[in-house]
Structure formats: C-alpha cells, structure tokens
Amino acid sequence: MEKLPNLKIAFFGTSDRSLPILDSLNSNFYLVLVVTKTDRKIGRKQTIKRTAVKDWTLDKNIPLVELDKFKEGEAEKIVALFREYDIDYGIVADFSYIVPKELCAVLYGKLINIHFSLLPKYRGASPVQYAILSGDKSTGVTLQLLNFKIDSGDILQTIEYPISSKATSGELYKKLFEISAEKLPKILAGYYSGDIRSIKQDPGLISYTYSRSHNKNTFIYKEDAKIDWKNSSVEIERAIRAFNPWPIAWTTIEDLNSQQARSVLIGQGVNKKFIGEGHKIVKIYEADVVEGKLKPITIQLEGKTKTDWESFLNGYYK
RNA sequence: CGCGGGGUGGAGGAACGGCACCUCGUCGGGCUCAUAAUCCGAAGGUCCCGGUUCGAAUCCGGGCCCCGCAA
Numbered sequence: 001m002e003k004l005p006n007l008k009i010a011f012f013g014t015s016d017r018s019l020p021i022l023d024s025l026n027s028n029f030y031l032v033l034v035v036t037k038t039d040r041k042i043g044r045k046q047t048i049k050r051t052a053v054k055d056w057t058l059d060k061n062i063p064l065v066e067l068d069k070f071k072e073g074e075a076e077k078i079v080a081l082f083r084e085y086d087i088d089y090g091i092v093a094d095f096s097y098i099v100p101k102e103l104c105a106v107l108y109g110k111l112i113n114i115h116f117s118l119l120p121k122y123r124g125a126s127p128v129q130y131a132i133l134s135g136d137k138s139t140g141v142t143l144q145l146l147n148f149k150i151d152s153g154d155i156l157q158t159i160e161y162p163i164s165s166k167a168t169s170g171e172l173y174k175k176l177f178e179i180s181a182e183k184l185p186k187i188l189a190g191y192y193s194g195d196i197r198s199i200k201q202d203p204g205l206i207s208y209t210y211s212r213s214h215n216k217n218t219f220i221y222k223e224d225a226k227i228d229w230k231n232s233s234v235e236i237e238r239a240i241r242a243f244n245p246w247p248i249a250w251t252t253i254e255d256l257n258s259q260q261a262r263s264v265l266i267g268q269g270v271n272k273k274f275i276g277e278g279h280k281i282v283k284i285y286e287a288d289v290v291e292g293k294l295k296p297i298t299i300q301l302e303g304k305t306k307t308d309w310e311s312f313l314n315g316y317y318k
Numbered sequence: 319c320g321c322g323g324g325g326u327g328g329a330g331g332a333a334c335g336g337c338a339c340c341u342c343g344u345c346g347g348g349c350u351c352a353u354a355a356u357c358c359g360a361a362g363g364u365c366c367c368g369g370u371u372c373g374a375a376u377c378c379g380g381g382c383c384c385c386g387c388a389a
Contacts, residue, residue: 040389041320041389042389044320044321044385044386044387044388275331275332276331281386283386300385300386301385302323302385302386302387303322303323303324303384303385303386304323304324304330304384304385304386305324305384305385306385307329307330308329308330310329310330310342311329311330311331311342312330312331313330313341313342314329314330314331314340314341314342314343315329315330315331315332315340315341315342316330316331316341317341318340318341
C-alpha cells in the first residue's frame with residue numbers, strides 16, 4: 001500500500017455511526033481535534049447520555065470541543081484551533097448542526113463533508129431515507145467541499161453503493177459510514193496531492209429530500225411516517241424500511257379497518273375487524289410483500305411491546 | 319423526581335368487586351395415503367408484598383419489570 005501523507009485532521013460529527021470514520025482517520029493520519037454536540041438528556045429517566053463520539057475521543061486522549069450550537073464567537077474559536085494545530089482538513093459527517101457561513105468561507109477547501117447520496121441528487125438532511133422511499137436501486141456517498149449553501153459544494157468523489165431490497169435506513173447508513181471510512185484516506189491523499197480535483201455539481205440533476213408534512217424542510221417528521229393506505233403494497237413496504245429505525249412507519253386501529261388498508265393487507269377476511277380504541281397507534285417495524293399484498297412481520301401497539309403480526313391478529317382481529 | 323400507557327395459562331388479547339373468557343399454540347384421540355386441513359377431549363393462568371371487603375385480576379398503598387411521548 002502506498003504511503004499516505006502526514007495530514008492533520010479534524011472531525012466534526014455526533015452520530016454513533018461515525019466511529020469507523022474516527023478509527024480510519026486516527027490510524028491513517030493525525031486526528032488532532034474532534035468537534036461534537038454537547039451531552040443531552042435522554043430516555044424516560046432523563047439521564048445524561050454521552051455520545052459514543054465523545055467517549056471514543058476522550059479514550060484516545062484527543063482534544064474535544066463540545067458545542068451546544070454554533071453560537072456567537074464559536075466559529076472564530078474553531079478557526080483559531082485550525083491555526084493552532086495546523087490542521088489540514090476537517091471532515092464533517094452527520095454533525096447535526098449547520099456549519100456557519102463564515103467558517104465555510106474562511107476554511108473553504110479545507111472542510112470536507114460526507115453526504116450520503118450521489119449529489120446533486122437528494123440534497124438535504126434525509127438522503128438515505130428518500131433513496132429507499134423512492135425505490136432507487138442504488139445510492140452512495142459524496143465527498144464535497146463544504147459550501148455556504150447546504151450540500152451544494154464542489155464534488156471530490158462519489159462512491160456508488162447498491163440498495164438491497166431488504167435494507168432499512170439504519171442499516172444502509174451504517175454501511176455507508178463504513179464505506180466512507182474505508183475510502184476516505186485515499187481520497188484525502190489524492191485531494192492533497194492534486195490528483196483529485198473538485199468538480200461542480202450539475203444544476204440539472206439537483207433534487208432535495210423535502211418532508212411531505214413540513215413544506216421546504218428536509219428533515220423527517222413523524223407525520224411523514226404515517227402509512228398512506230392509498231399507496232401500493234410495494235410503496236408502503238419501502239416506507240416501512242425508509243422510516244426504520246426512526247420514526248417507524250405507523251397507522252391506527254381505525255385506519256387498519258378501512259377498506260383501503262384491507263385491500264392492501266394480506267389474508268384478512270372481509271367480515272372481520274380490529275378491536276380496540278380506534279386512535280391507538282400501530283407501528284409496523286418490518287413487512288414483506290407477498291403476492292402483491294402487504295404482510296406485516298413485526299408490529300407494536302401503542303403502550304405494548306413489539307410482537308409479530310400473527311400474534312397481534314390472534315388478540316385483536318375478530 | 320419531564321408527561322403518560324401497561325403487566326391475565328406457552329403467545330396475543332377480553333373480563334374491571336361476585337363461576338376468569340376468546341384466538342393461536344401444546345398434549346391425547348378420531349377422520350385421512352397424508353397434512354399447517356377438520357372433529358372430539360385434556361393440561362396450563364391473574365408480576366411480587368401488604369391493606370380494604372363476606373368476596374379482589376378488578377379498589378387502596380408499596381415494590382419490580384415492560385412500553386409510548388418528549389429530548
């Protein structure tokens with residue numbers, strides 16, 4: 001394997017799935033700074049949960065900066081640290097904050113974002129979910145130079161990756177992080193040496209991952225995951241995978257009893273119906289398409305634990 | 319102490335002071351070349367500890383456990 005240059009790297013990220021990237025950067029270059037989100041209260045007990053990124057960084061004794069948000073003066077601090085540590089590049093992946101314009105401007109060319117689609121397709125916060133939702137056969141990862149406008153930066157490299165017919169968003173994200181971690185060192189080295197040069201995005205191919213329920217917003221909302229029984233079984237099954245592990249596709253007892261739902265679901269007698277309060281939410285974690293019909297596998301009724309579809313029918317379908 | 323729902327045979331659910339019921343599974347038997355089909359029969363249950371009551375799955379108090387929202 002060819003020798004990689006001795007680059008000094010900073011990492012901006014929060015997601016637990018970043019760990020492979022951290023490992024990769026740390027073992028191939030000098031990882032000298034990690035920027036992450038402050039600890040949050042989480043769960044029913046509202047206990048403080050430390051991010052895996054924070055644990056990893058403290059464990060390796062690498063300088064850590066925690067941000068609550070980019071507040072006044074925070075960007076300048078980061079720039080100062082880039083100077084102090086003589087940092088060559090900053091890698092930004094699933095950071096959960098928008099990097100301020102001034103930082104993009106001052107450090108332009110040094111900040112590289114890992115985006116989980118083949119840009120310029122699916123700009124925005126939920127690229128993997130929309131790739132699955134749309135039934136795409138493949139998606140991928142794009143390394144782009146961080147620009148003041150979200151996901152509009154010049155592209156260093158794209159890496160295509162197939163979407164299996166069973167893939168959930170969670171699984172695919174994990175995979176794409178791993179691919180990124182694997183390919184990142186060579187790409188950074190190539191960019192550094194000048195072998196890789198950035199290219200502009202094709203304006204004709206731009207698309208965004210707009211929420212169905214919140215106009216002009218690219219995040220996923222719970223309302224987006226409500227199952228529309230007017231859709232085909234294939235589309236619904238894709239939605240179930242796209243919204244796993246969050247927020248999980250859902251419907252209600254009432255909606256399950258609708259004609260539309262019955263025409264999509266498999267194996268239900270017409271004279272039978274679901275009992276229970278109509279407003280109760282039923283989450284569908286996993287489903288198959290069998291003979292053109294939707295066959296749920298794992299479901300969960302509000303307040304209850306997860307169970308399989310057959311058991312649910314035994315109790316609720318009369 | 320963020321808000322809320324819930325623990326009933328092996329699984330999923332009814333019953334909400336008065337004989338614990340239903341669907342599925344399990345076991346035995348019948349019918350079948352055979353069967354996840356069908357018929358007959360059987361076993362097996364109220365999370366734990368107190369309290370109220372003639373009587374508690376049900377009401378009250380205290381535990382333990384599960385889950386949704388929120389973040």
